[in-house]
Amino acid sequence: MSEVIVELKHVNKMYGQTVVLKDINIEIEQGKFYTLLGPSGSGKTTILRAIAGFLDVTEGDVLFEGKRINDVPANERKVNTVFQDYALFPHMNVFDNVAYGLRIRKVKKDDIKNRVEAALKMVRLTGYDSREISELSGGQQQRVAIARAIVLEPQVLLLDEPLSALDAKLRKDMQYELRELQQRLGITFLFVTHDQEEALALSDEIFVMNDGKVQQSGTPVDIYDEPINHFVADFIGESNIIAGHMIGDYRVEFNGKEFDSVDAGMKPNEPVEVVLRPEDLDITPVGEGKVTVEVDTQLFRGDYYEIVAYDRLGNEWLVHSTNPAKDGETVDLTFDAEDIHVMRLNESEEDFDARLESYEGDE
Ligand SMILES: Nc1ncnc2c1ncn2[C@@H]1O[C@H](COP(=O)(O)OP(=O)(O)OP(=O)(O)O)[C@@H](O)[C@H]1O
Numbered sequence: 001m002s003e004v005i006v007e008l009k010h011v012n013k014m015y016g017q018t019v020v021l022k023d024i025n026i027e028i029e030q031g032k033f034y035t036l037l038g039p040s041g042s043g044k045t046t047i048l049r050a051i052a053g054f055l056d057v058t059e060g061d062v063l064f065e066g067k068r069i070n071d072v073p074a075n076e077r078k079v080n081t082v083f084q085d086y087a088l089f090p091h092m093n094v095f096d097n098v099a100y101g102l103r104i105r106k107v108k109k110d111d112i113k114n115r116v117e118a119a120l121k122m123v124r125l126t127g128y129d130s131r132e133i134s135e136l137s138g139g140q141q142q143r144v145a146i147a148r149a150i151v152l153e154p155q156v157l158l159l160d161e162p163l164s165a166l167d168a169k170l171r172k173d174m175q176y177e178l179r180e181l182q183q184r185l186g187i188t189f190l191f192v193t194h195d196q197e198e199a200l201a202l203s204d205e206i207f208v209m210n211d212g213k214v215q216q217s218g219t220p221v222d223i224y225d226e227p228i229n230h231f232v233a234d235f236i237g238e239s240n241i242i243a244g245h246m247i248g249d250y251r252v253e254f255n256g257k258e259f260d261s262v263d264a265g266m267k268p269n270e271p272v273e274v275v276l277r278p279e280d281l282d283i284t285p286v287g288e289g290k291v292t293v294e295v296d297t298q299l300f301r302g303d304y305y306e307i308v309a310y311d312r313l314g315n316e317w318l319v320h321s322t323n324p325a326k327d328g329e330t331v332d333l334t335f336d337a338e339d340i341h342v343m344r345l346n347e348s349e350e351d352f353d354a355r356l357e358s359y360e361g362d363e
Contacts, residue, residue, distance in 0.1 A: 005030045005188055011060035013046055020046050022212045033182045033189045037199040038209030044192040048158045053077045080154035084161040086145035088133050095129040098147045119151035139170045159191045196236050208232050228352050229343055233275045240276045240317050245269055252342050255291050263342035265355040273343045278320040280339035289332025293317050295325045
């Protein structure tokens with residue numbers, strides 16, 4: 001059974017009059033890979049620092065294994081942090097970098113040797129002990145930083161954009177390695193990134209942040225398939241977001257037409273936003289589809305054509321089609337009722353969950 005290891009309850013953080021965290025409530029279970037995902041300045045690093053003990057929260061509780069740790073100093077918390085710039089000691093070799101925390105803790109010499117060797121093996125750097133930091137690639141430095149953190153056997157590892165300095169190829173390789181490492185070690189990872197693809201690929205659970213608030217939390221699939229609001233739909237993946245209104249349960253209007261939908265539990269005539277993912281749309285001759293559009297541009301992307309088109313109301317539509325179109329051509333768009341995802345304006349996550357639950361299996 002999974003146990004909650006870290007919990008934030010009603011956490012607020014203010015710098016003077018500026019609120020940077022607003023009523024943060026998150027639960028982190030043992031042994032899972034969590035990601036804080038959001039744009040720059042959304043509060044991701046502030047959450048990590050609050051858990052690590054590098055800053056005091058203004059209000060609320062930080063709990064570790066159910067105990068309040070707001071007043072426990074950073075060096076006494078069972079968490080470790082891997083920073084964006086790795087913060088390795090450039091004048092020490094690999095072994096000494098990894099051994100540093102153990103020496104501070106006055107661990108016996110033989111134990112230090114064994115534990116450093118084991119940590120280097122885990123990150124696949126056996127034999128690199130006496131290498132200087134400057135003689136390592138970015139990816140190797142990143143692994144030293146992780147070895148230095150895991151050698152202290154933390155229960156939770158906090159990773160603050162640890163891949164951001166790497167080039168695209170190495171970044172991808174390291175994503176696989178990180179995921180594999182987390183599964184092998186069984187340590188809880190809390191990873192910070194502003195890269196939505198990275199978050200979707202790596203995480204068991206994602207907290208989507210914006211403006212100091214958790215906008216939505218859930219598995220990558222939940223968040224991708226059921227974004228709760230405009231921000232999440234726009235930030236995660238590519239989306240067509242169109243204004244409309246709910247006619248009644250399972251019936252929605254947009255683009256001047258009525259459509260069947262799979263959403264319910266809203267007020268009749270309530271204004272809503274409708275999300276359609278480009279990969280759920282395709283093109284067909286006029287008269288055979290649901291929305292008529294004029295093709296503006298298209299790009300061949302290898303396994304699909306990326307088409308930009310406009311409807312008669314001037315809405316832009318992004319379509320990933322297996323069929324090519326011609327510039328300026330008028331076509332219809334096809335999609336299924338289950339591809340239409342309806343979002344209420346300003347619905348809270350609790351209300352969203354409750355509404356989904358009350359209509360589950362009701363179709
Ligand atoms: N010491 C400070 N004093 C005042 N404001 C601060 C301080 N530290 C952070 N902030 C503000 O708090 C907000 C959240 O910052 P935070 O570093 O948590 O964002 P982030 O999501 O991690 O961003 P990034 O992806 O750019 O690292 C920002 O608006 C930032 O300017």
